Amino acid sequence: MSFDTPGYVLFLCAAVLLYRVCPRRFRWALLLAASLFFYACWSPPLTLVILGVVGLTYGCGLGIEKARDRKRKKVWLFMAAAGCAGLLIWFKYFNFLASALYGMFGSTWTPWSILLPVGCSFYTFQALSYVIDVYRGRLPAVRHPGHYALYICFFPQLVAGPIERADALLPQLTAAQNPTRPDTVRGLKLLLSGYFRKLVIADLAAPVVNRVFAAANPEGSAVLLAAILFSFQIYCDFAGYSEIAQGSAYLLGIRLRRNFDRPYLASTMRAFWRRWHMSLTAWFTDYVYIPLGGSRQGKGRQVAATLVVFLLSGLWHGANWTFVLWGLWHGLLCAGEILLNRKEGKGWFVTAVLALLSWVMFRAQSVGQAMTLYSALFSPWNVPAGLALLQLDGADAVCLAAALMQLPLLHRLSQNEKTNDMVYFVLAVCVLIAWFLRAAGGGAGAFIYFQF
């Protein structure tokens, strides 16, 4: 059940209504049942996988707390980490690793058909963060299995984050406070902003981007425009998803962390990563970067830790060399900034262009295709051919430009700033029209980050 379907809207309304009438002591059970139903709508058998992760990490958390010495605690931690990593390797990276291994010996691997559980990368990371926090003594192990299962399975953030920490989310889930009126208003604003980002901006940009990235002979100017549009598409797609998740949670009186903060206005690449997918960046900072030495053990160590984090971040996004190279590209840029002591301030345009170039690699199906696109980008342009490839008529182009001009308004909306009711009304009209247009076109543009 994707967020951008009428089914989800009905499901959310039913969940909110039932949550409000349900006695507080049973609310966790209601939310857990709703979350499992939500996940089972994707694939009922794969619900067992998430329940397996819940069982494993719940048991390991208790094991760590009960263990008398550090060595036994480490064994429990290792079991949880190995279980989660093994799951990810099997479902996400098995074919990739096997084909890389076969490629080294000059033979080809026929990929196995392995269905990736939706949100697997997100909920395993969330479960791991809990176990590590218990191991570090920052958090007591959760006794109530239902509360813990709800922390992992809470439906607004189950499929594509934000990756929440147990100390922030668990107390809210167990307290099950009544949603206040400001929470409801904030939630509705976030939902409106999120749906606008996804259905109007991302879905308007998607067909143009898809045409250029599917072309056998791409043209430079078309590639540039497609890369610009893709940078907005992926931002609005994922930020839109995150806002819908936040908005849905607000309607239940639960506050999720913010995941985006206008990343393209960052003046350095490191600042970009503090503003893009903030919950994942924070996860890698706390559980990989700092344990590797962070910034306190000299520049060499800091650069090495940065490169490791970005390589892992690239791999986290998908089992493809394009993601590895995309991660490496960002890692090298951040490492360069560390070595040059580059501070925030000027340099917004350069950072935006560097991020833009990296999106070509991210969106390409293979490294070979990315190279073709880069070579087209840096070859002499044939603008009429590019325009023909884009197949963008005047109305579509003006629509896209006008939709992108609403980004400041959406930011204010997500920041809970007041505006006129008329603006909400017109935004809602836009969302409805875009929804009908998509339904009439028969296209269902799934959220990009669902594949991760």
Next chain:
Amino acid sequence: MMIILPVCVALLFLAALVFTAFGSLRASSQLGYAGGACFMLALIGALVLGIEGKYLLLAALVLLCAAQIRRRSGHEL
């Protein structure tokens, strides 16, 4: 009727645009609401006329652009 309705729709949209822009400039909620009402009527007319969805979306987006005039100076609609 075949000519009057499209003209009415166009005029209503124009009125919505003017009300919204002035409502935004003068930070007047009443003008903003008038703009919203005109837009709603224009929208109903456009649906009756069977105007293509992307043009309706375009009209709504243009109206949103008008609603953001002078926003930077701190005025609310």
